Each structure stands twice: as structure tokens, then as C-alpha cells.
Amino acid sequence: MRVHLLYSEEIGLERYDSLLDLLQTIKGTIQFVKQRDQGVQLRVTGLGFMERKGSEKRHDFHSSTDLPSVSWETLFNVCRTFRQQYDIGDNEFVVLLTDYANELNWFSAPDLSGARNMFVQTSGWGVFAHGEWRYPVVYQIVTNLLRHFMARNLEEMEDIIHLESIGCMNDFNRDKRGIQYKLRTADICSACAQRIKDHVSDKNIVRQVIAYMDLVRTHMLFRSRFTFTKQPSSLCISRNGQEIKFTDLGDTLFELSPLNKAVFLFFLNHPEGVVLNDLVDHQVELRGIYQNLNPNKDQEAVRTTIENLVQPGTGGITESLTRIKRAFVQAVGADIAEYYYISGRRNEPYRIGLDRVWVHWE
Numbered sequence: 001m002r003v004h005l006l007y008s009e010e011i012g013l014e015r016y017d018s019l020l021d022l023l024q025t026i027k028g029t030i031q032f033v034k035q036r037d038q039g040v041q042l043r044v045t046g047l048g049f050m051e052r053k054g055s056e057k058r059h060d061f062h063s064s065t066d067l068p069s070v071s072w073e074t075l076f077n078v079c080r081t082f083r084q085q086y087d088i089g090d091n092e093f094v095v096l097l098t099d100y101a102n103e104l105n106w107f108s109a110p111d112l113s114g115a116r117n118m119f120v121q122t123s124g125w126g127v128f129a130h131g132e133w134r135y136p137v138v139y140q141i142v143t144n145l146l147r148h149f150m151a152r153n154l155e156e157m158e159d160i161i162h163l164e165s166i167g168c169m170n171d172f173n174r175d176k177r178g179i180q181y182k183l184r185t186a187d188i189c190s191a192c193a194q195r196i197k198d199h200v201s202d203k204n205i206v207r208q209v210i211a212y213m214d215l216v217r218t219h220m221l222f223r224s225r226f227t228f229t230k231q232p233s234s235l236c237i238s239r240n241g242q243e244i245k246f247t248d249l250g251d252t253l254f255e256l257s258p259l260n261k262a263v264f265l266f267f268l269n270h271p272e273g274v275v276l277n278d279l280v281d282h283q284v285e286l287r288g289i290y291q292n293l294n295p296n297k298d299q300e301a302v303r304t305t306i307e308n309l310v311q312p313g314t315g316g317i318t319e320s321l322t323r324i325k326r327a328f329v330q331a332v333g334a335d336i337a338e339y340y341y342i343s344g345r346r347n348e349p350y351r352i353g354l355d356r357v358w359v360h361w362e
């Protein structure tokens with residue numbers, strides 16, 4: 001079952017990609033299709049009848065107040081146009097991600113005309129720590145997929161929604177704080193479970209949705225415990241360094257480009273730290289790690305890449321460190337990220353603070 005994810009301009013590709021990374025950690029019947037791979041760049045412009053013409057001012061999508069709002073019809077029309085333009089089959093889903101608020105202030109909604117469209121709001125998750133917006137968004141996407149089979153129209157939808165919170169996926173939460181409750185329980189009440197049994201014939205879809213709900217739950221619990229344990233997640237590094245996973249976060253894969261990954265693994269090997277200008281003396285080791293990650297790359301290319309990276313004054317290494325830091329902040333939020341990224345002061349050793357007892361090589 002293919003699910004096309006449309007990003008809108010205000011989200012930006014970096015956030016879009018990091019959401020996709022998270023969605024793709026669980027494989028199965030539900031396949032999330034990245035539109036960039038097909039060369040489709042859907043940019044939702046002209047959404048904003050509320051945007052002042054000629055105004056360069058960008059909206060602050062991180063604060064939940066004063067978000068410009070769009071009608072449901074406008075949002076679903078974007079999905080419909082996309083379907084038509086790219087000849088998307090009726091049995092495939094189209095999900096529009098947008099930072100805009102919507103007329104009824106829902107976090108997400110299915111197209112109740114029966115088409116397999118939905119929108120999910122990706123902004124205003126400020127009550128969740130930075131980088132965490134992906135978890136409630138993943139939850140919204142997958143539970144809406146399931147809900148599509150459970151309710152075919154508005155009446156049926158009203159039937160399955162619980163106005164009182166009972167910790168079920170079909171709780172109707174009025175605010176984003178309330179939603180944390182169902183994210184943590186990751187539960188489905190017995191009435192809804194029966195309905196799923198009766199209405200969803202492909203049990204693989206159900207299993208996969210539940211796996212996503214568990215992933216979100218694990219993350220939420222880890223985070224709430226972290227506030228008092230201050231205990232970071234273990235890292236599991238496997239396949240010769242190709243794969244880095246957060247063990248205590250449901251084995252979430254941590255993605256970095258090969259060069260940045262090589263830099264990270266190098267510093268992981270040097271708990272004592274290394275002064276950035278001294279990296280030129282460590283080229284052999286860096287080359288070895290980088291070559292390991294790219295077994296098919298020719299040696300000369302590897303040599304050049306590493307030379308450019310460590311050459312003092314070129315900024316290569318600084319840029320790499322910035323990207324690594326940003327990736328960790330995106331993945332686990334700023335406070336937990338501090339344990340993993342490489343930091344230091346000018347002319348002093350740069351290092352990764354993480355106690356290496358949390359690192360496991362496989």
C-alpha cells in the first residue's frame with residue numbers, strides 16, 4: 001500500500017527528509033513514497049489567502065499562536081490536484097504535510113469524500129521538545145491510515161471518536177498537550193479493536209500501524225524518563241559502521257552522509273578528543289573509516305575527500321561538525337543530542353561527551 005507524502009514549501013526539505021527517515025525505519029506493507037525521488041517537488045504556494053501580497057515576512061511556525069489558517073477544501077484540493085497530475089491510483093494514499101493551521105484547528109483529518117487523502121499539521125508541536133514534532137506527526141499519519149478503513153464517512157467517524165480521553169487512538173484531543181496521553185499509552189480500546197477486526201482485512205497494515213504506535217510510545221517514555229534519569233540511549237553500531245541505531249529509542253536508525261559518519265566514528269574512537277588543526281595527522285585513520293563506509297569508492301577519491309576535509313582554514317571540518325550536531329538535534333532533541341555530537345573550544349581538543357559504556361559495536 002503506497003502512501004505519497006507531499007511536503008509544502010514552509011516545511012523545508014530537511015524536516016521533510018527527517019520525517020521520512022523516521023517513517024522508513026519500519027518496513028512492511030505500508031510504503032511511504034518520497035516525492036523527491038520521483039522528481040516531483042510539490043510546493044504549496046498560493047495556499048495563503050491570508051498572506052499579505054509582497055510581504056517578505058515569514059510566519060513563525062514554531063509558535064502555535066497566530067498560525068495562518070487554511071480551509072480544509074484548499075488542503076484536500078492540493079491532494080486531488082496531485083492525484084490527477086501524477087495519475088495516482090485510487091487505492092493509494094496521498095498525505096499533505098503542512099505547517100499551516102486549518103479552519104477547525106484539527107491536527108489532521110481524512111478526506112471524508114471517500115478519497116484516500118489526508119492532511120497532517122506539522123507545526124505548533126511546541127509542547128514537544130525540539131526535533132520531537134516527528135513523533136506526534138507519525139502517529140497522526142498512521143492512525144489516520146487505519147481510521148480510513150474504520151470509518152467511511154462523517155457519521156461513522158463520529159461513531160468511532162471518543163470525546164472523553166480513554167487513551168485510545170480514536171480519542172478526540174482538543175489540544176496538543178492532551179495528545180501526549182494517547183501517544184504514551186499507544187493503545188486501542190476494545191470497541192475500536194473489534195471494529196478494526198471487522199473492517200481491516202489486511203492484518204499486515206494493522207501490525208505495521210501498531211509497530212509505529214509502539215515506536216512513538218517508546219520515544220515518549222524514554223523522553224519523560226530522561227528528564228530525571230539523565231541517562232542517554234545506547235548506540236548500536238553495526239555493519240562496519242554503516243548503521244547507527246539508538247537502542248533505547250526503539251532501535252531508531254540515525255542517518256548521516258558517509259563523510260559525516262566517518263567523522264563521527266573517528267571521534268568516537270578518540271574519547272580523549274582531537275584538536276581540529278591536528279586532524280591532518282590522522283588522515284590515515286580517517287581514510288580507513290571513510291573507505292570502509294564506501295567500499296566501492298576509488299582510493300584516490302577517498303584521499304582527496306579526506307584531504308579537503310582536514311585542510312586547516314577551509315572550513316570543511318567545521319561544516320561537517322555543524323551537520324552532525326544538527327542531525328542529532330533533529331533526531332533526539334537538543335538536550336539529549338548534547339551527549340552525542342562533537343564539541344570543543346578553539347585550539348583545544350574536540351570530543352564526544354558520551355560515556356563509551358553506551359556504545360556497542362556489532
Ligand SMILES: [Zn+2]
Pocket residue numbers: 162168169170171188189190191192193
Ligand atoms: Zn477506541
